[in-house]
Amino acid sequence: MTSERQRPAGEDGKLTSVSLLTLGDAQPEPEGLLQLQERLAKAGFTICADGAMADITLIITGDPQTAAQHVAASSVIVPLLLSGTDASGSAPCLFIDDGMSRLRKVIEEAQVRAARPHGDRAVPLAAHDRREAVIKWLDNHGEEKAPAEAFAQSYAMSIAFQRLSLLNAQTDRSSVDALLSRLHDHILRFARDCSSHDMAIFRHDSGFYLLAETLRDRRKWNWMAEEIVTMLHDNSLTADSGLSLGAQIALASRRADENAAPFIARLDAGIEELSDDVSALIKWVDRGSDLPPPHTAKLEHDLANALQQDEILVRFQPQFAMNNGHLTGAEALARWQHPVLGELGAATLFTVAERANMVQPVSAHIQRKALEQAATWPAALSELRLSVNLTAQDLAIPGFAEAMEKTVAASGFDAAKLTLEITETALISDLKRASRLCTELRDGGMRVAIDDFGTGFSSLLYLKSLPVDYLKIDGAISRDIEGSPRDQTIVRSIIALGLALDLEIIAEGVENEPQRDHLAEEGCHYYQGFLGGEALDNITFVKFAMRAN
Numbered sequence: 001m002t003s004e005r006q007r008p009a010g011e012d013g014k015l016t017s018v019s020l021l022t023l024g025d026a027q028p029e030p031e032g033l034l035q036l037q038e039r040l041a042k043a044g045f046t047i048c049a050d051g052a053m054a055d056i057t058l059i060i061t062g063d064p065q066t067a068a069q070h071v072a073a074s075s076v077i078v079p080l081l082l083s084g085t086d087a088s089g090s091a092p093c094l095f096i097d098d099g100m101s102r103l104r105k106v107i108e109e110a111q112v113r114a115a116r117p118h119g120d121r122a123v124p125l126a127a128h129d130r131r132e133a134v135i136k137w138l139d140n141h142g143e144e145k146a147p148a149e150a151f152a153q154s155y156a157m158s159i160a161f162q163r164l165s166l167l168n169a170q171t172d173r174s175s176v177d178a179l180l181s182r183l184h185d186h187i188l189r190f191a192r193d194c195s196s197h198d199m200a201i202f203r204h205d206s207g208f209y210l211l212a213e214t215l216r217d218r219r220k221w222n223w224m225a226e227e228i229v230t231m232l233h234d235n236s237l238t239a240d241s242g243l244s245l246g247a248q249i250a251l252a253s254r255r256a257d258e259n260a261a262p263f264i265a266r267l268d269a270g271i272e273e274l275s276d277d278v279s280a281l282i283k284w285v286d287r288g289s290d291l292p293p294p295h296t297a298k299l300e301h302d303l304a305n306a307l308q309q310d311e312i313l314v315r316f317q318p319q320f321a322m323n324n325g326h327l328t329g330a331e332a333l334a335r336w337q338h339p340v341l342g343e344l345g346a347a348t349l350f351t352v353a354e355r356a357n358m359v360q361p362v363s364a365h366i367q368r369k370a371l372e373q374a375a376t377w378p379a380a381l382s383e384l385r386l387s388v389n390l391t392a393q394d395l396a397i398p399g400f401a402e403a404m405e406k407t408v409a410a411s412g413f414d415a416a417k418l419t420l421e422i423t424e425t426a427l428i429s430d431l432k433r434a435s436r437l438c439t440e441l442r443d444g445g446m447r448v449a450i451d452d453f454g455t456g457f458s459s460l461l462y463l464k465s466l467p468v469d470y471l472k473i474d475g476a477i478s479r480d481i482e483g484s485p486r487d488q489t490i491v492r493s494i495i496a497l498g499l500a501l502d503l504e505i506i507a508e509g510v511e512n513e514p515q516r517d518h519l520a521e522e523g524c525h526y527y528q529g530f531l532g533g534e535a536l537d538n539i540t541f542v543k544f545a546m547r548a549n
Contacts, residue, residue, distance in 0.1 A: 138260035154254040159207040160268040162246035193345030215322035242501040248274040300356035315535035322520040327548040330383030332370030360393040371411035373538040387419040392426035401440035415445035471498035475509020481518040
């Protein structure tokens with residue numbers, strides 16, 4: 001395809017017609033394509049038949065190289081990758097199975113590019129264009145709501161890195177861009193873990209804008225900012241540079257009578273004010289008051305009530321066989337339905353539990369609920385396995401294996417279908433005790449998996465000394481199968497290590513078909529992740545499993 005297939009946008013520069021083009025080996029699900037077409041039609045776009053003249057062509061491909069080549073050919077061609085980003089790391093992309101949540105951003109940035117004199121997609125968005133993309137996102141999301149609700153619950157934060165200029169001076173541009181890309185993904189994953197509402201993140205000159213479509217509580221936004229500040233002061237995120245970026249964050253909520261442009265201008269002004277006071281890390285720039293809401297450290301106190309009020313929920317993430325794609329089981333994941341902050345993810349829950357010295361009771365609660373709910377699965381799903389997580393605090397309890405057997409028996413779930421996942425760090429502290437405990441659990445009919453393998457010691461010495469059944473490769477490691485040759489070698493070595501010890505290999509965090517296929521070629525047996533499906537409540541999971549089987 002060449003740029004001659006495109007016709008110029010209308011006189012007002014607005015793109016109104018779309019054609020879809022599938023390239024390479026990409027094979028999106030029919031349901032995903034149907035959702036895409038419905039979303040386009042709802043947004044007012046006319047879908048042209050293949051080959052017809054259109055304002056914008058959406059390329060559906062799983063190959064970043066293909067996407068990058070075609071983006072360079074025209075200012076109004078946009079790659080819709082099955083996953084990932086284009087080769088430059090800057091082109092917008094859409095996960096076909098992502099519920100179309102990023103479609104609007106793709107189209108808006110295409111409109112910005114279409115209006116440029118040269119339409120050079122390889123050049124990152126200029127500051128003005130980035131700002132325009134933010135404003136359009138806010139305006140378009142506001143239009144979907146009733147007038148009374150359109151803007152009252154919209155929140156935004158501007159995250160400014162304190163030592164970005166120093167990092168730029170010390171490091172080459174590609175390394176800085178790679179770091180910012182990692183931070184972009186890290187912050188967005190954290191935000192989505194904290195809320196089920198639509199989130200968007202955009203670059204600006206000194207950091208990122210993080211936007212929430214509808215967030216009902218100001219205190220939650222403040223708490224998220226506190227966690228992001230803590231995250232960005234963590235040296236492990238910038239280990240390559242040996243420098244923590246640090247961050248200051250300006251927060252604002254949008255009023256019903258406020259347009260997007262002045263809303264963002266308030267954030268920018270707040271960041272400028274913060275830059276004059278290096279000791280201040282978070283600032284609210286509301287028009288009525290700049291005082292932040294009460295500090296949300298009281299979460300530790302809320303956690304005890306959460307157990308009593310049944311606010312700790314269980315979600316089931318599907319697991320699949322590599323060889324045939326059949327559903328084989330699910331991992332039980334935790335969520336906290338906080339009465340004020342809404343749904344919080346497992347990482348947040350256990351961070352708070354650790355601060356409150358409540359990891360073990362929270363872990364036991366989740367294990368019990370997961371087993372009780374899985375015991376209700378219909379007979380047609382009796383072959384599915386259930387995986388639940390154990391913590392270091394669980395393992396430290398005298399007689400834990402016996403207690404776990406009693407918990408399983410009381411739930412009614414078949415112990416032979418249960419896998420207990422233990423992280424490397426929880427096992428390595430006392431190898432002899434860990435080995436004895438794994439043996440006792442296996443003697444009780446259960447199976448044991450080493451979780452998040454590749455993130456800790458990954459030592460052959462301890463791996464060969466532990467009686468375990470599964471090796472679960474951490475998602476960050478699984479994704480490296482599409483990385484540099486060095487990354488791929490590491491992944492292959494980990495898989496080969498597990499296979500040499502007759503362990504079954506489970507890959508976490510598999511996001512697309514190329515990742516899955518590469519991991520399967522190397523000998524992985526099972527996978528879970530975005531490609532297979534998100535974590536579901538028990539009723540929804542049962543429906544999903546019945547359809548899958």
